[in-house]
Amino acid sequence: MHRFYVETPVDSDKAYLAGSEAHHLIHVLRASVGMEVVLIDGSGNEFDARVLHIERRSVELEVITRHAIDRELSFPFTLGVTLPKGDRQRWLVEKAVELGVHTLVPLQTEHSVLAPTPTSLARLRKVVIESSKQCGRNQFMHIDTPQSLETFQQRPTQESLQIVAHPTSGIPVSSIGDLRSSTLVDGLPVFAAVGPEGGFSDQEFEDFQRASWQAVSMGRRILRIETAAISLVAALTLR
Amino acid sequence: MHRFYVETPVDSDKAYLAGSEAHHLIHVLRASVGMEVVLIDGSGNEFDARVLHIERRSVELEVITRHAIDRELSFPFTLGVTLPKGDRQRWLVEKAVELGVHTLVPLQTEHSVLAPTPTSLARLRKVVIESSKQCGRNQFMHIDTPQSLETFQQRPTQESLQIVAHPTSGIPVSSIGDLRSSTLVDGLPVFAAVGPEGGFSDQEFEDFQRASWQAVSMGRRILRIETAAISLVAALTLR
Known part of the structure; x- marks a missing residue:
C-alpha cells in the first residue's frame, strides 16, 4: 500500500x-x-x-x-557522525532511517569535510520522510543541529552504552553484546560516534576515552564515512 | 599515498x-x-x-x-544478492569491497528486479577496482556470473555457515556468533543470501531451509536490498 x-x-x-x-x-x-x-x-x-x-x-x-504500529528499535540510538559530501550524505541518512536510528547528530571535528548548512539539513530532513515512507517507519529520525565534538561527547547524561568507531584499534563489534549485557539493562540508550575518513584526531580520540566512550574496531580496510556509520549501526542494532 | x-x-x-x-x-x-x-x-x-x-x-x-599486505577477512565470505538498480547496485558493490566480501554472486530469483548484463557486470568490476584503490584492499572482490537460486543454494560444498536474510523472522544476527562458535571452526567459509525487496518467494525460502540455510531476522523495517546486504555483511564481519 x-x-x-x-x-x-x-x-x-x-x-x-x-x-x-x-x-x-x-x-x-x-x-x-x-x-x-x-x-x-x-x-x-x-x-x-x-x-x-x-x-x-x-x-x-x-x-x-x-x-499505532511500532517499527522502532527497542532502545534509543543516537548516531554522531561527520557528514560526508553530496550523494553519500543523502545515502547515509536514508540508511540510518531504514536501520532505525533515533537521532542523527552532525559532528564538527578537526578533520570534518564540511559544515552542513540550514539548506542541506532541510534537504536531509526530506530524505528522512521519503525513506520513512519507503521502509515503513512511522516515527521520523531526528536530525539534530551540528554539534562540536565536545558537546556530543558529554551528551550521554544517564547510564548508556557509548561507542566510538576507531579505524585501527578497539574491541570487535561482536564483543559489544557482552559489554552491554554485563553492564547495562537492555533498552538503555546507545550512542555511537563515527569520524571523518582521516579519523578523529589523537586529541579528539583521547577526549572520547576520557569521557568513557568504548572504542570499537572497524576492520583492516579504510571505510568511507557512510560505510563505517551504517556498518556500525547495523552491527549494533540487528540483534 | x-x-x-x-x-x-x-x-x-x-x-x-x-x-x-x-x-x-x-x-x-x-x-x-x-x-x-x-x-x-x-x-x-x-x-x-x-x-x-x-x-x-x-x-x-x-x-x-x-x-604482501593482507587486508582480507579471516574467512572467505560469499554474498549472493539480487542486484538492485542503477546507483544502488554500484553502491552495494563499493561497500561489499570495503567490508571485505570475497565473492559477490548476482542471484536470479522469482522477484528479481533485473538480470545483470555483461556490460553492467563489466561496469561493476571497475567499481571493484576503484573501491579497492580507495579502501586499501589488495585482493579484488570477485563478481561471479549471475546464478539461479538453486545453483547458489547448493554452492557450499564443505562445512560452512549459511545465512539467509529474512525480513520478518529468523534468529537475530547477534546469535550468529554463538551458532558459529558452537558448530564451526573460525576460518571456515560464510555464505549469505539477500533477496529482492519483496523477499524470496515462499518456495525459494523453503528451498533455503531444506538446503540447511539459517534464516536471520533483519529488523522491523523494510530494508532496501543494498541496506539489507551491507548490514548483514557488516554484522557478520565486524568481529
Whole structure:
C-alpha cells in the first residue's frame, strides 16, 4: 500500500495532501476517488485513508483507521557522525532511517569535510520522510543541529552504552553484546560516534576515552564515512 | 599515498600505467618524474613505485618494493544478492569491497528486479577496482556470473555457515556468533543470501531451509536490498 506524508498531524477524520505528495498521488499514481492509501505524520501512527476529493494540487482524504504500529528499535540510538559530501550524505541518512536510528547528530571535528548548512539539513530532513515512507517507519529520525565534538561527547547524561568507531584499534563489534549485557539493562540508550575518513584526531580520540566512550574496531580496510556509520549501526542494532 | 591499478601483474622492476589510470596520474595529480605512488595488481601485494618516464597517455614506473599486505577477512565470505538498480547496485558493490566480501554472486530469483548484463557486470568490476584503490584492499572482490537460486543454494560444498536474510523472522544476527562458535571452526567459509525487496518467494525460502540455510531476522523495517546486504555483511564481519 502506498504511503503518504501529511504535514499536519492527523487528529480528525479528514486529512489533506498538498505539494509533492499530492502531485505523486494525483499524477504518478493517477488516483481516483475511493482509492485507499496509508498516511503517516511522524507521530508513530499510520492511518488507513480513502481519497474523497481531488483538486488540481491537493487531495482530501477520509481517515478510516488509526494504527499505532511500532517499527522502532527497542532502545534509543543516537548516531554522531561527520557528514560526508553530496550523494553519500543523502545515502547515509536514508540508511540510518531504514536501520532505525533515533537521532542523527552532525559532528564538527578537526578533520570534518564540511559544515552542513540550514539548506542541506532541510534537504536531509526530506530524505528522512521519503525513506520513512519507503521502509515503513512511522516515527521520523531526528536530525539534530551540528554539534562540536565536545558537546556530543558529554551528551550521554544517564547510564548508556557509548561507542566510538576507531579505524585501527578497539574491541570487535561482536564483543559489544557482552559489554552491554554485563553492564547495562537492555533498552538503555546507545550512542555511537563515527569520524571523518582521516579519523578523529589523537586529541579528539583521547577526549572520547576520557569521557568513557568504548572504542570499537572497524576492520583492516579504510571505510568511507557512510560505510563505517551504517556498518556500525547495523552491527549494533540487528540483534 | 595514491594507489594505482596496473592491469598486468607486477612481476619485474618496471610497471606501466595506461588509460584512465595514466590520465589520473598525469593530468589530475600532475605527476613529475620521481614522484612516488603505490601500485596494486589484485594479486594481494602492493608495490611502492617511482615515476620514471611520462608519455602523453602512459607512464613508466620503477618498482621499488613489494609488500604482501593482507587486508582480507579471516574467512572467505560469499554474498549472493539480487542486484538492485542503477546507483544502488554500484553502491552495494563499493561497500561489499570495503567490508571485505570475497565473492559477490548476482542471484536470479522469482522477484528479481533485473538480470545483470555483461556490460553492467563489466561496469561493476571497475567499481571493484576503484573501491579497492580507495579502501586499501589488495585482493579484488570477485563478481561471479549471475546464478539461479538453486545453483547458489547448493554452492557450499564443505562445512560452512549459511545465512539467509529474512525480513520478518529468523534468529537475530547477534546469535550468529554463538551458532558459529558452537558448530564451526573460525576460518571456515560464510555464505549469505539477500533477496529482492519483496523477499524470496515462499518456495525459494523453503528451498533455503531444506538446503540447511539459517534464516536471520533483519529488523522491523523494510530494508532496501543494498541496506539489507551491507548490514548483514557488516554484522557478520565486524568481529
